[in-house]
Amino acid sequence: MSRYVDGYVLSVPNDKLDTYREMADEAGELWIKHGALEYFEGVGDDMDPDMGDMPVRTFPQLTESGEEESVVFSYIVFESREHRDEVNAKVMQDPAMDPESVDEEMPFDPKRMTYGGFRSLVSHGN
Template sequence: MTYVDGFVFAVLTARRDDFRTQAQALADVFQEYGALSVCECWGVDVPDGEITSFPMAVKKAQNETVVFSWIVWPDKATRDKGNADVFEDPRMEQHFSALPLDGKRMIFGGFEPIVAVGATGFPPG
């Protein structure tokens, strides 16, 4: 059964290109350790809410943009081992320290897909 790590965070808008470069490098490392796919989505229509919203959840500042991303793994066991290996990889410190975001405001979690229709990027399972 596939497993998905999901993330929402705010990135300095002026550093979009820097973020994209670092995110690509990180995606390559995650794929080396078993991730099937990595997707980073730059917010273009992410409204503020009255009670809650993506911007509110990450305490987005005026000079930031919300990013929604996910990593697809073949299963939770591969994800657990892959994450452990990723965070032991010496390249990670350099990549994480270069990201133009405040990781303390990131929201994240692990998910098991229960419905996946069309071109989802998730293999059947």
């Protein structure tokens, strides 16, 4: 069975990174609780890599990040697309996802987030 990945890339204002990290930590625990195999959130470190003469679009260009923002790259691993759909349905039904239970506003602009589900093309490792 091929693994399936949900991937996200977004910009977070630097002064809201701690708030975002707390939110992401809670989200990760929730997805793992409902069956996701892995949950990862990383903050940009090498955002202008030297690719020689090969032209590339960088993550800050993709997310239109400003000087006071950091790029966050995230993914959640599932057994399959069907498993992803089952896990996400459970997550959405979890009381922790009730908008009434969330007091804080989003620490990023969700309109600038990119998201997609990916089926496995090549996979090495565990």
